Amino acid sequence: MPLRIATSLAAAVALLPLAIAQSPQWGQCGGQTWTGPTTCVTGSTCVYQNPYYSQCLPSGSGTTSSAVASAALPTGTSTAKSNTVAKTLGGKLYFGSATDNPELSDATYVAKLGDNTLFGQITPGNSMKWDSTEPSRGVFTFTNGDTVTSLAKKNGQLIRGHTCVWYNQLAGWVTSGNFNASTLTSILQTHCSTLVSHWAGQIYSWDVVNEPFNDDGTVRSFVFSLAGGTVPNLNYITTALVAARAADPKAKLYINDYNIDSAGAKSTAMQNLVKSLKAAGTPIDGIGIQGHLIVGQVPSKAALIANYQAFTALGVEIAITELDIRMTLPETPALRAQQQTDYNTVVSACKAVTGCVGVTIWDYTDKYSWVPGVFSGQGAALPWDNNLVIKPAYDGIIAGFTN
Numbered sequence: 001m002p003l004r005i006a007t008s009l010a011a012a013v014a015l016l017p018l019a020i021a022q023s024p025q026w027g028q029c030g031g032q033t034w035t036g037p038t039t040c041v042t043g044s045t046c047v048y049q050n051p052y053y054s055q056c057l058p059s060g061s062g063t064t065s066s067a068v069a070s071a072a073l074p075t076g077t078s079t080a081k082s083n084t085v086a087k088t089l090g091g092k093l094y095f096g097s098a099t100d101n102p103e104l105s106d107a108t109y110v111a112k113l114g115d116n117t118l119f120g121q122i123t124p125g126n127s128m129k130w131d132s133t134e135p136s137r138g139v140f141t142f143t144n145g146d147t148v149t150s151l152a153k154k155n156g157q158l159i160r161g162h163t164c165v166w167y168n169q170l171a172g173w174v175t176s177g178n179f180n181a182s183t184l185t186s187i188l189q190t191h192c193s194t195l196v197s198h199w200a201g202q203i204y205s206w207d208v209v210n211e212p213f214n215d216d217g218t219v220r221s222f223v224f225s226l227a228g229g230t231v232p233n234l235n236y237i238t239t240a241l242v243a244a245r246a247a248d249p250k251a252k253l254y255i256n257d258y259n260i261d262s263a264g265a266k267s268t269a270m271q272n273l274v275k276s277l278k279a280a281g282t283p284i285d286g287i288g289i290q291g292h293l294i295v296g297q298v299p300s301k302a303a304l305i306a307n308y309q310a311f312t313a314l315g316v317e318i319a320i321t322e323l324d325i326r327m328t329l330p331e332t333p334a335l336r337a338q339q340q341t342d343y344n345t346v347v348s349a350c351k352a353v354t355g356c357v358g359v360t361i362w363d364y365t366d367k368y369s370w371v372p373g374v375f376s377g378q379g380a381a382l383p384w385d386n387n388l389v390i391k392p393a394y395d396g397i398i399a400g401f402t403n
């Protein structure tokens with residue numbers, strides 16, 4: 001689900017506050033592409049939190065938001081290392097993090113990202129997507145993806161490739177080209193083949209297809225699912241998987257989606273897709289369960305396990321690929337405690353299922369989370385705070401792999 005900020009979802013979310021002249025206390029008042037009010041109601045001051053988010057905080061409560069936060073909020077206490085524990089006690093291949101090229105200029109951030117006792121796997125958040133890699137037809141740019149893969153390799157970390165085909169962050173030339181079905185198939189083959197070939201031998205797993213379903217389990221409608229018709233279909237998925245397998249026979253090939261954490265129409269649709277791909281002999285190795293969740297609304301451990309096992313019973317592995325657990329700001333000690341429980345629930349459910357190979361968080365620090373830029377008034381979704389200090393959520397992760 002993570003999008004660059006200038007997307008239709010962000011635009012839709014940002015439309016809401018347009019009619020309001022001033023943001024309320026605790027409301028958003030700035031950030032990249034923020035189009036709402038930049039002044040706060042009397043008694044509040046607009047305080048910068050990160051490039052995507054500024055917030056109206058009570059006036060006189062401190063010079064920075066982190067000064068306010070760190071005085072009142074509990075931090076993590078565990079000294080164990082998340083990737084080490086995931087492998088040794090959790091029996092997993094990795095605990096990992098997404099990252100993105102802009103934050104690689106932050107040396108403190110990079111030092112922690114590169115610590116392979118904390119993170120054994122890296123996912124490039126944006127730099128392998130279509131708009132970044134084939135911005136014009138046949139013109140491929142791999143520079144930013146190379147930067148992330150080089151860093152991961154230098155630090156002895158696995159890499160998850162992300163992604164060959166997604167309805168979002170597609171290059172404009174694809175969607176507006178009025179191509180017929182056979183040309184679209186060829187465009188997709190060329191894109192996946194070239195992308196996966198470029199990093200062949202370096203990638204643990206590829207999210208070949210991202211987010212093929214709507215939340216009700218129907219097939220998402222976009223240029224590739226509509227190729228040659230008016231009813232969305234899943235034929236493009238076979239094209240992409242076959243091209244990816246040929247380009248890098250050793251990479252595990254995944255389909256990745258959100259809201260498939262527990263049983264429901266979308267999870268059922270994904271399981272049916274796996275069954276039909278397997279029946280047709282199409283290569284499919286894994287399902288990525290993104291895990292963009294909300295504090296206090298995480299399914300029970302039993303519900304997660306039952307759903308994870310429904311996938312692994314079909315002969316695919318699974319991974320938690322984009323975990324973050326967001327809350328309505330501001331953070332409180334109670335919300336941090338609930339978030340610790342929620343991270344523990346997801347990680348311990350993955351531990352309990354043999355075919356769940358690893359857990360990836362969608363960046364590790366709130367400083368670079370996508371959440372505040374897309375979900376107005378929400379954030380603090382990650383186990384490290386804005387100052388790269390561990391939160392109780394980190395202890396929840398460690399306990400989840402340990403117990």
Ligand SMILES: *[C@@H]1O[C@H](CO)[C@@H](O)[C@H](O)[C@H]1NC(C)=O
Pocket residue numbers: 180181182183
């Ligand atoms: C599809 O478009 C291509 C390129 O314009 C053309 O060569 C081809 O004949 C078309 N195929 C069909 C079935 O219309």
